[in-house]
Amino acid sequence: MRIGELATKAGVSVRALRYYEEQGLLSAARSSGGQRHYLDDAVDRVYLIQMLYAAGLSSRTILDLLPCVDAKVNTPQSRAMLRAERDRIDRQITQLRQARKRLDEVIALSESPASGCTRTNTDASVA
């Protein structure tokens, strides 16, 4: 599979895939002409990378974690790193919950009819 197909299948841009390779997150075989060729499991690898990016991890951190995910590295240090990142994610979830709670309060206030405006043109465009 060449880069365009992988990009389509994984739902990311070609540029992003090249960037992942540059960061050491994704490797590819090269054809005689220099074109990248990927195996099918590259799609899952890209999914994983995206998931970790979405969780707020940096390229560098992902680079450190991937060998653990591949079960190729298993040292006390690597385990500590894994736990550290998991805890970071936990803290981030906590923060998000707080923000969500705060927004919910605002929403509740704005939807209860005690907000000062007696009659708004409610649910006119709510669909």
Added chain:
Amino acid sequence: MRIGELATKAGVSVRALRYYEEQGLLSAARSSGGQRHYLDDAVDRVYLIQMLYAAGLSSRTILDLLPCVDAKVNTPQSRAMLRAERDRIDRQITQLRQARKRLDEVIALSESPASGCTRTNTDASVA
């Protein structure tokens, strides 16, 4: 209270506070000499801004939301926006949970003694 004190109390940099003002998120009175002066509640306002930044909202989105938080704007549109952001946060939490779950699986694997390496130099440098 001047900008330095607010920065200290709210735990952000002076530069950040000037940036918030530039983005319209935080207003300040000015002394005759042009220096910014804040009321005590500015601290909470900065906390709120930070919370929303931490939740992944952009300056622009926060700018749109703040009038709702201040209960100064309450229209069908603003309520829809609030719900949209809350839902975005929910989706983000879901993503984070997935990532966390994935990491937990890796951690479980690396801590169970079936990872291929029979005897690692475990807890030698764990402190």
Added chain:
DNA sequence: CTTGTCCCTCACATGAACGTCAGGTTTTAC
């Protein structure tokens, strides 16, 4: 063998939330 499509490598641009330095003013403390 030529087109068209995909691919390659630079390399500069982008947006967000600041950091940082320059050069100058204001406030505070003694």
Added chain:
DNA sequence: GTAAAACCTGACGTTCATGTGAGGGACAAG
């Protein structure tokens, strides 16, 4: 009244994950 500390306005620098050409090969189809 003077010196230090804090503040001011630009304005350019930084980091990260890409976007966006420029200019030129690679490769399947006819």
